[in-house]
Amino acid sequence: MVPYLNGYLYVVLFLLLGIALPVGALYLLGPLLRPNKPSAAKLSTYESGIEPVGEAQTRYNVRYYLFALLFVVFDVETLFLVPWAVSFKALGGFGLIEVFIFIFFLFIGLIYAWNKKVLEWK
């Protein structure tokens, strides 16, 4: 069991590298290499080169939430399909029928959402 888990040392290594790289670039090496000339314009929020307008914390349109929820539903669906895909041969035809019923139900859900014009953006 231990040699198997040791494979995760690479994951830990990548994690540490991923943390060390931005920290090193921004806080350790950066100040040594870049010129330090602060000005008020540099501290303002970057909004694609335009003068920033309003606040960042605004009330979002409810449509974004609907998209997020649709994403979660189909994310869970995908998760259930992964074990089926991995042992596709072992499960055979019965598994295929099961998954088709599963997808059919969710397809009805998608059609419902489509009918209710959730997918449209006015």
Place this chain on the structure above:
Amino acid sequence: MNFLGYLITGQFVAFFILALIVIASAILMLNFNKVMYMALAIGGVFVGVAGIFFLLNAEFIGIAQVLIYAGAITILMLFAIMLTHEKDGESNSKGWIHETASFVFVAILLAGLMYGIRTSTINWSPASDEPSAWPVGQNVEAVAASLFQTYTIPFEVVSVLLIVALVGAVVLARKEE
């Protein structure tokens, strides 16, 4: 390597680091005043729990935890906050009497739990040395076997549950518009 009678292995160290991440994120989540920070802190809890699943050789559940909880659920919470939130909540400090009272209560609870655990007479069956039917690293296949062969009907019901969630969300969001 032995320390205070415990065998120190990489697994042991990893468990404590992950447990620290989970508990620290949970405490941060309770102590933040901004809802947005709270949602991100709970994302930290989810990631730590996923790490513990990996440590238990349950890769599929770990990936599910990252994909669904750390990814989708946290994002959904952030969206819900951005949808409703108007102002950040005020400081939730309730003064020292409140804090002392909760500290005393938690200490008593901890002492009671420790006493209960130490004096319990339940005979837990020891972990067996027999190899399981599914070797380590094959738990996706194991999940597939139980999902598609043993628990077929519950699996199909899950799709109905997902539709109910979808329809409910659409109805609620339509009403709000």
